[in-house]
Amino acid sequence: MLTEADIMDYRYPVKGCGVWLPYGFKLRKLILDIIRELLDSTGHHEVLLPTLIPEDMLAKEAEHIRGFEEECFWVTHGGLRPLGVKLALRPTSETAFGPMFKLWIRSHADLPMKLYQVVNIFRYETRATRPLIRMREVLTFKEAHTCHATAEDAEQNVREAVEIYKRFFDELGVPYIISRRPEWDKFAGALYSIAFDMICPDGRVLQIGTVHNLGQNFAKAFEITYERPDGKHEYVWQTCYGISGRVVAAVMAAHGDDHGLVLPPRVAPVQVVVVPIPYKGAEEAVRQASEEAGRLLREAGLRVEVDLRPDITPGEKFYYWERHGVPIRVEIGPRDVERKQATLVRRDTLERKEVPLDQLVEAVKGLLDEITVALRERAWAWMRERVRAVASVEEARAILEEQGGVVELPWCGDDECGRRMQDEVDARALGTPEDEEPKPAGPCPICGREAKTVLRLARTY
Amino acid sequence: MLTEADIMDYRYPVKGCGVWLPYGFKLRKLILDIIRELLDSTGHHEVLLPTLIPEDMLAKEAEHIRGFEEECFWVTHGGLRPLGVKLALRPTSETAFGPMFKLWIRSHADLPMKLYQVVNIFRYETRATRPLIRMREVLTFKEAHTCHATAEDAEQNVREAVEIYKRFFDELGVPYIISRRPEWDKFAGALYSIAFDMICPDGRVLQIGTVHNLGQNFAKAFEITYERPDGKHEYVWQTCYGISGRVVAAVMAAHGDDHGLVLPPRVAPVQVVVVPIPYKGAEEAVRQASEEAGRLLREAGLRVEVDLRPDITPGEKFYYWERHGVPIRVEIGPRDVERKQATLVRRDTLERKEVPLDQLVEAVKGLLDEITVALRERAWAWMRERVRAVASVEEARAILEEQGGVVELPWCGDDECGRRMQDEVDARALGTPEDEEPKPAGPCPICGREAKTVLRLARTY
Numbered sequence: 001m002l003t004e005a006d007i008m009d010y011r012y013p014v015k016g017c018g019v020w021l022p023y024g025f026k027l028r029k030l031i032l033d034i035i036r037e038l039l040d041s042t043g044h045h046e047v048l049l050p051t052l053i054p055e056d057m058l059a060k061e062a063e064h065i066r067g068f069e070e071e072c073f074w075v076t077h078g079g080l081r082p083l084g085v086k087l088a089l090r091p092t093s094e095t096a097f098g099p100m101f102k103l104w105i106r107s108h109a110d111l112p113m114k115l116y117q118v119v120n121i122f123r124y125e126t127r128a129t130r131p132l133i134r135m136r137e138v139l140t141f142k143e144a145h146t147c148h149a150t151a152e153d154a155e156q157n158v159r160e161a162v163e164i165y166k167r168f169f170d171e172l173g174v175p176y177i178i179s180r181r182p183e184w185d186k187f188a189g190a191l192y193s194i195a196f197d198m199i200c201p202d203g204r205v206l207q208i209g210t211v212h213n214l215g216q217n218f219a220k221a222f223e224i225t226y227e228r229p230d231g232k233h234e235y236v237w238q239t240c241y242g243i244s245g246r247v248v249a250a251v252m253a254a255h256g257d258d259h260g261l262v263l264p265p266r267v268a269p270v271q272v273v274v275v276p277i278p279y280k281g282a283e284e285a286v287r288q289a290s291e292e293a294g295r296l297l298r299e300a301g302l303r304v305e306v307d308l309r310p311d312i313t314p315g316e317k318f319y320y321w322e323r324h325g326v327p328i329r330v331e332i333g334p335r336d337v338e339r340k341q342a343t344l345v346r347r348d349t350l351e352r353k354e355v356p357l358d359q360l361v362e363a364v365k366g367l368l369d370e371i372t373v374a375l376r377e378r379a380w381a382w383m384r385e386r387v388r389a390v391a392s393v394e395e396a397r398a399i400l401e402e403q404g405g406v407v408e409l410p411w412c413g414d415d416e417c418g419r420r421m422q423d424e425v426d427a428r429a430l431g432t433p434e435d436e437e438p439k440p441a442g443p444c445p446i447c448g449r450e451a452k453t454v455l456r457l458a459r460t461y
Numbered sequence: 462m463l464t465e466a467d468i469m470d471y472r473y474p475v476k477g478c479g480v481w482l483p484y485g486f487k488l489r490k491l492i493l494d495i496i497r498e499l500l501d502s503t504g505h506h507e508v509l510l511p512t513l514i515p516e517d518m519l520a521k522e523a524e525h526i527r528g529f530e531e532e533c534f535w536v537t538h539g540g541l542r543p544l545g546v547k548l549a550l551r552p553t554s555e556t557a558f559g560p561m562f563k564l565w566i567r568s569h570a571d572l573p574m575k576l577y578q579v580v581n582i583f584r585y586e587t588r589a590t591r592p593l594i595r596m597r598e599v600l601t602f603k604e605a606h607t608c609h610a611t612a613e614d615a616e617q618n619v620r621e622a623v624e625i626y627k628r629f630f631d632e633l634g635v636p637y638i639i640s641r642r643p644e645w646d647k648f649a650g651a652l653y654s655i656a657f658d659m660i661c662p663d664g665r666v667l668q669i670g671t672v673h674n675l676g677q678n679f680a681k682a683f684e685i686t687y688e689r690p691d692g693k694h695e696y697v698w699q700t701c702y703g704i705s706g707r708v709v710a711a712v713m714a715a716h717g718d719d720h721g722l723v724l725p726p727r728v729a730p731v732q733v734v735v736v737p738i739p740y741k742g743a744e745e746a747v748r749q750a751s752e753e754a755g756r757l758l759r760e761a762g763l764r765v766e767v768d769l770r771p772d773i774t775p776g777e778k779f780y781y782w783e784r785h786g787v788p789i790r791v792e793i794g795p796r797d798v799e800r801k802q803a804t805l806v807r808r809d810t811l812e813r814k815e816v817p818l819d820q821l822v823e824a825v826k827g828l829l830d831e832i833t834v835a836l837r838e839r840a841w842a843w844m845r846e847r848v849r850a851v852a853s854v855e856e857a858r859a860i861l862e863e864q865g866g867v868v869e870l871p872w873c874g875d876d877e878c879g880r881r882m883q884d885e886v887d888a889r890a891l892g893t894p895e896d897e898e899p900k901p902a903g904p905c906p907i908c909g910r911e912a913k914t915v916l917r918l919a920r921t922y
Contacts, residue, residue: 012510014548019510020509022576045483046483046486046487046490047481047486048486048489049481050478050598051583052478054475057474069541073539073548075536075550076535077535078533079532080531087475099472099473103470124539136513137512137513
């Protein structure tokens with residue numbers, strides 16, 4: 001689908017690296033516009049930091065370097081000379097922001113400080129790489145980094161970030177579950193991590209967003225302090241949260257079908273394509289009516305293509321634009337010209353309907369809204385069926401093997417029981433629900449004690 | 462000025478690397494918007510390629526690698542393991558586009574192909590680094606790469622690119638001269654290079670944009686061929702052209718003054734700042750009138766701040782916004798409230814004028830246009846005085862020593878004479894004029910033969 005829809009070309013001659021193609025780049029931009037708007041309107045400011053992080057900076061927070069040292073690309077030479085200090089290509093930017101926050105923050109009046117950047121990050125993945133999902137150079141990474149005066153403010157900001165991501169994925173119609181990752185799988189250096197996951201068509205689960213409460217770990221490592229109103233100095237409290245190019249994979253996985261990509265109108269680079277269906281003798285009238293329809297729709301503020309390519313049949317054009325996920329196709333043939341109408345075909349259901357030309361704009365706008373809602377509801381309904389409360393390890397294992405999705409097993413809350421559940425179910429623990437009250441279907445299947453919560457498990461990407 | 466105006470923080474702990482601050486980032490974005498608009502409207506498509514270039518790819522074009530191998534940062538390790546093939550951090554992307562063009566281009570119908578990306582590039586500079594001007598990680602690089610069916614089409618595209626850059630710099634009011642770089646200073650791998658240069662306040666010259674005709678050099682190295690209508694296969698003809706973060710330095714240098722930054726309205730993150738001048742008893746009326754003025758200006762589509770910060774005096778606010786280059790300050794005091802007027806102060810001349818509140822929007826818009834024109838004209842007049850035709854090496858040398866700028870010496874066109882001129886004038890050859898007919902002021906001062914053109918020389922950054 002990625003290649004067919006001209007999103008990314010994965011044939012770049014470095015393993016795990018791909019090229020964003022023009023159409024994919026436009027989709028990427030429209031998606032990033034949404035998250036930028038959400039962040040800008042909630043007091044975040046966009047900045048841009050360097051890619052290179054000196055080894056000693058990366059190593060300042062002990063857990064962090066342990067989590068990332070095996071995964072970094074290292075720059076060791078400038079020209080033909082070895083560098084004095086090795087430079088990592090950022091795997092994430094906590095340690096690049098660290099020394100800058102130390103410089104920027106003086107007093108309580110500087111807090112909260114909420115910054116973000118959209119950059120590329122690098123992970124020397126030893127696991128199998130996959131376009132958009134697990135890459136060595138991730139070309140699209142939105143990372144926010146914040147500093148706060150108190151633990152409560154940081155906690156409050158984590159909740160705000162979760163709300164921002166909910167609105168973001170809701171705009172895209174991408175369904176998600178929100179889980180607090182287990183202790184043994186949190187971000188390297190965080191107090192705790194909250195993650196958004198989605199279920200892909202093959203039943204496996206994809207992490208699509210994360211929010212971390214960093215506490216004072218990095219603040220202590222980088223000596224980021226502020227002066228309180230009473231004159232005392234204290235370390236700041238930090239959070240960070242990220243969204244990657246995986247969000248494009250998420251949109252594709254949530255809505256795509258056998259014909260290819262299906263895009264939500266808000267982010268479709270082309271929202272409407274007008275395809276003339278010329279018959280002998282009516283070519284000119286059909287072309288004119290198509291261009292007129294295109295003009296009207298464009299003037300209404302929509303992103304429109306009128307496909308006048310010669311030498312290619314209407315059928316080929318249908319197939320081409322379907323593959324690219326364009327939400328609505330407007331067909332105009334001689335009969336339509338005669339009747340002063342057009343035929344609308346919606347991409348998600350392939351349903352057709354005729355509308356008078358003088359109602360075209362309203363009809364298209366109305367249909368785009370319908371498609372937005374329909375995509376979201378269909379995707380949510382599909383996902384909800386695949387999150388199942390189960391009582392036993394055997395049942396959990398069987399479901400994941402046969403149907404995939406997410407299972408929720410009762411859990412006493414003990415790390416050892418959780419890890420054993422992972423092993424016995426042969427799946428990965430996503431953590432405990434952050435989006436609903438956990439309802440354990442019985443006692444902890446490992447130790448038999450009362451379950452305090454549920455542990456979500458899934459086969460993951 | 463860079464720090465005072467919150468453009469870039471250069472204290473990042475890697476030499477030659479800086480951080481774009483929120484205000485600078487907004488300025489950068491508004492500037493990039495212009496070039497994106499110009500490129501998108503002339504058939505260019507934006508893409509995004511990886512940063513990492515394998516050593517063998519970088520080395521495919523022989524001149525190119527010779528030009529860049531001393532300047533590359535090299536990634537040699539992934540995690541703790543050495544990589545099989547060393548990876549360069551792109552110093553520029555001809556060799557990253559190479560293998561992709563080979564895949565993407567099949568027939569003449571695919572041509573021209575005009576792509577661009579906005580990325581970071583890396584140069585292991587051994588010369589003194591400077592913020593925005595010579596950095597090791599250039600965080601802002603717009604590079605276009607095109608392929609054409611014939612030498613003429615490529616040539617034509619070079620001319621189009623020059624026109625695009627002229628319009629770009631004209632929008633910014635940045636004056637330039639356009640020169641064809643001498644043979645010995647062209648881009649590594651190009652047939653020829655055309656460059657935009659500006660003169661900085663200190664008299665030194667800064668290269669701010671380049672356009673290169675690559676001929677078939679890279680096409681042959683990367684086997685980028687297309688099928689002609691007659692069925693024969695031929696190598697494509699290529700061009701590339703780039704603009705970097707230096708453009709921000711150019712804007713600052715072209716318009717700034719002793720009070721700090723002066724921004725052209727089109728790219729000013731804040732176009733108008735409203736500053737209330739409260740007096741005892743009139744605080745509330747002044748605040749209300751200021752907010753009302755802000756609302757009106759914002760509704761007119763302008764980027765507006767109303768500076769209601771308590772605890773800081775109007776004078777401090779004036780100074781703050783002047784430093785940030787905001788084109789117009791609107792002051793509202795008790796007398797203005799009484800008379801239903803506001804006082805406008807333009808940043809470039811610091812002239813004041815009173816306008817009735819009900820004409821505020823038109824007055825501000827008119828003044829913004831005046832400022833745009835005034836900045837451009839002043840900067841051009843200043844530069845024109847500093848490009849001087851001279852007849853002798855001694856005169857050229859004296860002028861550059863005392864006043865800087867650009868001198869044009871008569872030149873026979875012979876490379877050896879040109880290089881000797883560089884040495885004897887103790888300056889760098891910018892090349893021959895592309896923006897006007899050369900008018901030599903005498904014979905070639907080196908060999909005494911008739912001058913075919915002039916050679917521009919300057920002390921450069």
